[in-house]
Amino acid sequence: MGLKGQCAPVERQAGGRLKHPSDGRTTLVGPSGSAPFLWRRRLDETMTWAELFDRAERWDVDEEDVTDALARQREADADE
C-alpha cells in the first residue's frame, strides 16, 4: 500500500501492522481508515509509558521470570 506523508511509503503486513521501510519499525493500526492518522502520529511520537504498560499486561510475567530470562541471556552471551 502507499500511504504518503512526510516520509517514505509504508507497507501493510499481516495482522494489520504497518511497516516503515526506512527503519523497519512497525506500528499496529486499526482495521479501518484510522490507519493513516495513527501512522502519522507514531512517526512523530514514541509510545507513552501508559501505552507500553497497558500492552505488557497481556503477558503474565513476574520478577522471577525476568531474572531467569536475563540469566539465560547472559549465559547465551557467554557461550558466544
Add this chain to the structure above:
Amino acid sequence: MSSDSETSDAPDPSRIVAGADVLAADVLVGGPARAALDHVRSHSWLDLVASDHLLDDAEAVIAELADDELADDWRDRIERERVSVEHPPGDQPALASAYRGDAAHVLSFDDELGSVETAARLQGRIAMSVRHPKAFDAVFDAASLYDAVVGGEYPGPDRDPRE
C-alpha cells in the same frame, strides 16, 4: 554528558542506573521496579543512565518474555530518555554504566550485585550504592535530593510518569 567523559570521585546523585532486570520488570511486571523508575520519570532533573549493552540486555528479555514488537517500542521510548554512555562489551552493564556515567545509584534485583561484598570491593573505585528497587523507593526523598541537586524548595514532580 559525552559518552566518553571522565569519571569522578563524587558521583552525581541525580544520575540513576537501572539494571536490565529492573528495566524489563518496569514494563513487564510493575511493582517495585515501576515504583522506583516512576521517581525518575516524574522528575526532569533526574537522569537515567544506560549503555547500549544494558539496553540490549533488557530489550532481549522483553522480547523473550513478551514479543519483538513490545521490545522495539520500549527501545524507541527508552532511547528518548536515557543518558547514553559507552563501556567495553565484557563489563557488567549496570555497574559499568554507573561508573562511566558518574551515577550514584544502581537499581538491581541481583543480590550479588548489591551485596556487602560487592560494595566493599567497589568502595575504592566507585562511590555508588546498589539497591533493590524496593529499597530505593523506600529511601527516595525527592525534597532533599532536589535541594542538593537543583537547590531551593522542592516544587513537586514536574513530569507525568505515564506520558
